[in-house]
Amino acid sequence: MKFETKVIHAGVEPDPLTGAVMTPIYQTSTYKQDSPGVHKGYEYARTQNPTREALEKNLAALEKGYGAVSFSSGLAAMDAILKTLESGDEIISTNDLYGGSYRQIKAIFEKLGIKSKFIDMTDPENLRHAISDSTKLIWVETPTNPMLQIVDIEAICKIAAEKGIKVCVDNTFASPYLQTPIDLGADMILHSATKYLGGHSDVVHGAVICKSESDYEKIKFVQNASGAVPGPMDCFLILRGIKTLHLRVERACQNAEKIAKYLRDHPKVEKVYYPGFESHPGHEIAKKQMKKFGGMISFDLGNNNEEAAMKVLAATRYFLLAESLGGVESLIGHPASMTHGSIPPEERAKIGLTDSLIRVSVGIENGDDLIADLDSSLKNI
Ligand SMILES: *Cc1c(COP(=O)(O)O)cnc(C)c1O
DSSP states (O other): OOHHHHHHHTTOOOOTTTOOSSOOOOOOSBOOOSBTTBSSSOOBTTTOOHHHHHHHHHHHHHHTOSEEEEESSHHHHHHHHHTTSOTTOEEEEESSOOHHHHHIIIIIITTTTOEEEEEOTTSTHHHHHHOOTTEEEEEEESSOTTTOOOOOHHHHHHHHHHTTOEEEEEOTTTHHHHOOGGGGTOSEEEEETTTTTTOSSOOOOEEEEESSHHHHHHHHHHHHHHOOOOOHHHHHHHHHHHTTHHHHHHHHHHHHHHHHHHHHTOTTOOEEEOTTSTTSTTHHHHHHHOSSOOSEEEEEOSTTOHHHHHHHHHHOSSSEEOSOOOSSSOEEEOTTTTTTTTSOHHHHHHTTOOTTEEEEEOOSSOHHHHHHHHHHHHTTO
């Protein structure tokens, strides 16, 4: 099955009771048993729910894994992965990381004895030097957020495999339409399905997709034992969003390419971070591991000028000032004060995350309208 067919058909069977073409929302907490322990495979909805199962089968097919396990948010999904570690284990992560992921590692798991290192993985050799005897998990985000650095997934997985260490890739920014890390050697995939998979900014949801049955069983155990499960309505919405994933991401990529070029030529913009540019240090790797360059762009107005950034943010009409990304509508944000506020200023400065940096998530509106919107907003500085 090709990708465009999988998004519609994988895991989705017409309802056996009625023939309903769309997966019903099984809004129930429990299931009647014929006699104690004799049932149709469904006992209690934290453990099993047919709407959730359809979504999980679909996600496993898209990411080419053995199985998928879904959660009430992306961070709940990450929490389940980190709970498979033990006190004393170490996680090595990319240093340009989603703010909430950084906070979870530092503020929740460090206390429980999980050690962590944050390194620049754009040079995979840095990983080789960082690995210690206690390293049990490599955490990769690519393209990174918000600096849009590219990490060579295959190279990282090779180094990790030599040492028998698992790799999890946060594939939220690329989506499985652009990038399938399991093909490149990854063991687990994390998704904040809140973003491109859901695609309509109307639901919070997360998932882990595992290459092996043994990892799948471990994550599945945490899903039931810790209990951060998504509701059936949320699963339905994600499943519905996924049906147009290829069309939406394709269009967002087209718009982003146009907008990135426009910003690069603008005299008030000092620097544009976009992996589609040949001048981007990760361009060749992005070309190798991604189908297109994604819908995310960051740009810097220069001089750490927060005031200028604030003026631009306040004046756009279609680019809505909001956190999040990957929806049909375009969004604009200020990482230093919004998504990355929980990362200390010294850490932010190290990666170039200045106070004059603006991030946009390009939607699927008309590209010329979006450029006109940015153009009139940039006239304010
Ligand atoms: C949003 C996001 C998360 C967290 O997901 P939630 O659904 O908000 O909990 C994790 N990683 C990345 C890259 C994200 O963009």
